[in-house]
Amino acid sequence: MLTRDQAAFVESEVAILVASADENLVCDVVRACGAMVDPDLTLVTLYVPDLASGRTIANAKQRPRLAAVFGNVLDYRTLQIKGTCVGVRPETSADRAVVQKYRDALLATVEKAGRPRLALRWGVLLPCTAIELRAEEAYGQMTGWGRG
Secondary structure, three states: OOOHHHHHHHOOOOEEEEEEEOOOOOEEEEEOOOEEEOOOOOEEEEEEEHHHOHHHHHHHHHOOEEEEEEEOOOOOOEEEEEEEEEEEEEOOHHHHHHHHHHHHHHHHHHHHOOOHHHHHHOOOOOOEEEEEEEEEEEEEOOOOOOOO
8 A cells, every 4th residue: 555645656747667577577668658546545557658568568467566666857756666467458538637637747847857858758659558556565765665
């Protein structure tokens, strides 16, 4: 389970990477384009662009252990969440709204950091797939979150 502060961080304008591994333990990493935490603070929905995430989605279905890293591009605070994929589904219209809000906030933050070219590379690719991750471990480089 996450804390409310961790959930707020996950849903903020942070860069997000999702890591998976295939049956041979070959790693795959994809940039997510948004995340949501359920009210119980146990389920993190990660939105990954369909165009770039075929291997990650296949891995999540086959070997459901995943890790997601959330990093603030302004102060380098990070949070890693490890857990089990409990669902993979197509995006909904509500999910698209989350992704668009995330995209706008992240691009504004990246530009604020003085990296407008990076903002262009981080454009969100739609459509997306929602990967539902049961948060089982959380490690951060932030005061009070533990380390790992």
